[in-house]
Each structure stands twice: as structure tokens, then as C-alpha cells.
Amino acid sequence: KVEKKKELEWALIPPGEVSQVDGIVLEKNICNSWDKIWNFEAKPDDLLIASYPKAGTTWTQEIVDLIQNNGDIEKSKRAPIHLRQPFLEWVRTTNSGIDQANAMPSPRTLKTHLPVQLLPPSFWEKNCKIIYVARNVKDNMVSYYYFQKMNKGLPDPGSWDEYFETFLSGKVVWGSWFDHVKGWWKKKESHPILYLFYEEMMKDPKREIRKVMEFLGKNLKEEVLDKIVYNTSFDVMKRNPMTNYINDVKMNHRLSPFMRKGVTGDWKNHFTEAQNKQLNENYEKNMADTSLSFCMEL
Numbered sequence: 554k555v556e557k558k559k560e561l562e563w564a565l566i567p568p569g570e571v572s573q574v575d576g577i578v579l580e581k582n583i584c585n586s587w588d589k590i591w592n593f594e595a596k597p598d599d600l601l602i603a604s605y606p607k608a609g610t611t612w613t614q615e616i617v618d619l620i621q622n623n624g625d626i627e628k629s630k631r632a633p634i635h636l637r638q639p640f641l642e643w644v645r646t647t648n649s650g651i652d653q654a655n656a657m658p659s660p661r662t663l664k665t666h667l668p669v670q671l672l673p674p675s676f677w678e679k680n681c682k683i684i685y686v687a688r689n690v691k692d693n694m695v696s697y698y699y700f701q702k703m704n705k706g707l708p709d710p711g712s713w714d715e716y717f718e719t720f721l722s723g724k725v726v727w728g729s730w731f732d733h734v735k736g737w738w739k740k741k742e743s744h745p746i747l748y749l750f751y752e753e754m755m756k757d758p759k760r761e762i763r764k765v766m767e768f769l770g771k772n773l774k775e776e777v778l779d780k781i782v783y784n785t786s787f788d789v790m791k792r793n794p795m796t797n798y799i800n801d802v803k804m805n806h807r808l809s810p811f812m813r814k815g816v817t818g819d820w821k822n823h824f825t826e827a828q829n830k831q832l833n834e835n836y837e838k839n840m841a842d843t844s845l846s847f848c849m850e851l
């Protein structure tokens with residue numbers, strides 16, 4: 554029965570179809586529900602986790618959930634991550650992130666991949682706390698390529714060489730990486746946003762987890778922080794069915810697991826020398842107007 558329900562839900566989704574909202578490519582069903590998303594009513598005690606896809610969202614989500622639950626992993630295993638923290642713009646015929654959020658008691662934690670200009674205005678009006686996580690463009694691109702291969706809800710990425718060009722053109726779902734990371738960085742000047750970096754989380758997870766804890770106004774003991782570091786390590790999260798999306802019907806983990814490699818520098822196994830040069834030039838041009846910088850040579 555469950556399989557039937559899943560199939561039915563899936564059958565009603567146009568697989569891989571996209572459209573646009575204000576020039577940003579998004580899944581078609583998101584575009585079709587855009588008014589409902591844009592008019593979402595945030596509450597002042599909502600916490601939002603925002604990111605470009607494949608930047609370390611799930612990792613950050615699990616860290617936040619564990620901090621909120623004082624490091625108690627059993628509490629964090631109460632449900633898959635997307636049910637604990639609704640995905641704002643996620644739309645399905647039988648359910649949507651917004652329906653989930655509206656049915657949830659406060660304080661709520663929500664996730665979004667929307668670029669800053671498409672975030673529903675109520676988040677700014679209610680002055681909600683926001684955590685943004687960013688990842689260097691090269692690894693982000695590689696991770697997104699594999700995700701588009703394994704996730705039937707997204708367009709087929711084609712070959713690596715084709716995807717490289719599509720990604721750089723910004724015509725990927727949720728828009729240009731450059732505009733996304735820069736837009737949220739700029740917003741930090743006028744709004745309470747904790748801006749995290751995947752590479753810093755890899756380098757010193759405890760330090761970054763402590764930053765999140767302080768941002769959330771919590772004070773946990775060292776041994777609790779150590780437990781959170783352990784339970785949010787790649788190997789533990791890869792085995793945890795509440796964080797590895799193993800039961801998501803859209804995802805074919807045999808093509809590429811959701812928890813794929815979890816490393817920095819995998820781009821070196823994919824980029825040709827010419828692609829690296831092209832990306833570096835593109836990067837210099839696109840990042841000339843921002844103070845944001847990434848650790849690129851990994």
C-alpha cells in the first residue's frame with residue numbers, strides 16, 4: 554500500500570521538468586505553486602537553513618537538530634530530516650513543505666535553496682534567524698552533477714563536459730552558484746545570518762558546531778559537542794537512514810548515493826586542465842564585486 558501511495562505521488566510529478574520564476578530555473582511544480590510559496594507566513598521564532606544545493610545542507614540540518622535536542626541522537630532519529638525540517642519550496646501533490654510547516658508546532662526549523670531575492674518576504678519582516686552554508690564552486694559543481702544523475706526530479710545533467718557548461722551558464726535548477734552565494738553574503742549586512750563554509754566544517758567541525766550553538770543561544774557541554782561531532786560525521790550520517798535519504802523514491806542511490814564522498818577536492822578527479830582554467834577565469838570575473846572568498850586550492 555505504501556509503495557502504491559509512493560508511486561501515485563511520483564506519477565503526478567513531471568519528472569525533470571523545469572520552468573522559471575524571475576529568470577531562475579526551478580522545478581516545474583515549484584513554479585506552478587509559486588504564489589503559495591511567496592506568500593508563506595514565517596514566524597519570528599522560525600529558523601531557516603539556506604544553501605545552494607549540495608553545499609552541505611543536510612549536514613548543517615543535522616547539526617542544528619542535534620543542538621536543539623541537546624545532542625540526543627535518539628530524538629534526532631524521530632523522523633527523516635526532511636520531515637523534521639520542512640523544505641520550504643518542496644511541492645508534491647499529496648504534500649508540500651509549506652503544508653508540513655503550517656502543521657508544525659513552533660519553534661520550527663525550515664530549509665530552502667531559494668536565491669535570496671526569491672525568499673518569501675515574511676522571513677525578512679519577522680527578522681528570522683538564518684544559517685546559510687556555502688561550498689566552493691568546484692566541489693559544489695561535481696556534487697550537483699551526481700545529484701542530477703541520481704535524482705529523477707531534476708533534469709538529466711548529460712555528460713560531465715555538457716554539465717560543466719550548463720552549470721557555468723547558471724541555467725541549473727535554483728540558479729547561478731555565483732549569484733546565490735554572493736546574494737546571501739550581501740544580505741548578511743542587514744540581517745542576522747550565520748554564514749558557514751563546508752570547507753571550514755571539514756577542517757574543524759567542533760569549532761563550526763560551536764558557532765552554530767552560539768548563534769542559536771544554546772550552551773552545551775564539551776562532551777555533548779563531541780557527541781554531536783561524532784553523530785554528524787560523514788560515516789555516521791551515511792549509515793543513518795534519517796539523514797541519508799535512502800527511502801526517497803526520487804533518488805536512485807545505485808547510480809550515486811546521496812551521501813556520496815563527503816570530501817573537499819574531488820573536483821580534481823573531474824576537471825580537465827582547460828576546464829580548471831576556464832572556471833578560474835569565470836570565478837575571478839564573477840567574484841570581483843564581492844568581499845566573499847573561498848578556499849579554492851584544495
Ligand SMILES: Nc1ncnc2c1ncn2[C@@H]1O[C@H](COP(=O)(O)OS(=O)(=O)O)[C@@H](OP(=O)(O)O)[C@H]1O
Nearest residue numbers: 606607608609610611612696786787812813814815
Ligand atoms: N556529515 C557530512 N560530512 C561531509 N560531507 C557531507 C556530510 N553530510 C553530507 N555531506 C555531503 O554534502 C553533499 C550533499 O549536500 P546537501 O546536503 O546540501 O544536498 S541537498 O542540496 O540537500 O540535496 C554531498 O557531497 P558529495 O559527497 O561531494 O556529493 C554529501 O556527501
